Amino acid sequence: MNAQVHFDDEGLATQARTILAGADCGNLLVADGGPTICSETTVSVRDDGGEAVMTVPTAGTIWLTAPRPRWGSLVLKGAVDSGAGLAGVGLTLSGRLHRLGRHSVPDGAHSHCSAHHGGPELTQVALRVEEVWVSCPRLDSLPPAVSGVRQIPLLSYASAExxxxxxxxxxxxxxxxxxxxxxxxxxxxxxxxxxxxxxAGASLTGLTRNGVRLWVVGRNGASGTYLEFPSPIQRFDELGELIGDTVRAARVSSNPPSAEPPSS
Structure with missing residues (x-):
């Protein structure tokens, strides 16, 4: 079940902020002034109140030593089945890049980003957002005017949660x-x-406030079903309570208490 998508500036600004808050990594494009004019790097990302803080390898990133902040663009994609209508929606944040500091990677540490750089030293970089662009997929269910790329007013982006x-x-x-x-x-x-x-096992996909898809692996293979919650959940611990209550009820049902012998 997908949430309704709102396509005014405020609605898209909320989606943009949600995409950044849910991102672990993205692609950073930087006008580095080198032979290729523009470099592309896969970076770890975290949200800092609407600004993006990224981790890049210190060695080989020539724009880190530039005398003035470079202009960069961070490209992110919305998560599939997030319940906010983000599947297929793209976000590009552009602005000047500022170095925050360096740190070493401990042995055995792993980045949330699948393309972990693996170098001994990383640099944190903040992107001061000056432009926000949202791209909506071209779908049959959407009016033609909705699809394409739209710039979101910076004030709408800054005001959104x-x-x-x-x-x-x-x-x-x-x-x-x-x-x-x-x-x-x-x-x-x-x-x-x-x-x-x-x-043999079970797993979840597509968790929203309204329900979740549950995959169960049994003797005859795997099967999936969408489970709609009795009422929309607002906190993740509500899902834990629902799982626990269902499992306990199933145990009681399969092992009913034995009747006490009549008193003499």
């Missing part, structure tokens, strides 16, 4: 799948009406 539920739903889903597999297995068995011994 991100939808933190939509921004963090992908991270929460990954956390549940990685660290709570046994609870999901029990939930999957209960929702599928199966004995937990007949379920």
């Amino acid at each position: 991100p939808d933190l539920f939509a921004a963090n739903s992908r991270r929460v889903t990954a956390h549940l799948n990685r660290f709570h597999s046994e609870q999901l297995r029990g939930w999957g068995a209960a929702c599928a009406g199966k004995d937990v011994r007949d379920v």
Whole structure:
């Protein structure tokens, strides 16, 4: 179930802030003045009140030593099935880049970004947002005037607040799948009406306030179903409570308390 997408400046500004808040990495384009005119680097990203703070490798990034701040553009994509209508929506933030400081990468540390640079020293860089561009996909369900690239007024972007539920739903889903597999297995068995011994595993995708897609792996393979919540959830711990209640109810149902013998 997808949320309704609003295409006025305020609605797109909220989506832009949500995309940045939910991003772990993106592509940074910088006019570095080198032979290629523009360099592209995959960077780790975190949101700092609407500005992007990125981590780039110190070695080989020639624009870090430029006498004046370079102009950069950070390209991000909205998460699929985030519940905020962000699937396929692109965001480009442009502005001047400012160095914040350097730090070394501890042995065994891993970046959230899949393209971890692996160098011994990284530099944090802040992008002071001066332009915001949102690209909407060309879909049959949308009016032709909606698709394409639109610039969002900076004041609208600065005034907007991100939808933190939509921004963090992908991270929460990954956390549940990685660290709570046994609870999901029990939930999957209960929702599928199966004995937990007949379920090899379960996983979640597409978590929104209204529901989630649950995949259950049984003896005959995997099957997926969309589970709509009894009412929209506002906090992630509500999902944990729902999973726990369903599993406990299934256990009681399969193991009803034995009747006490009549008193003599």
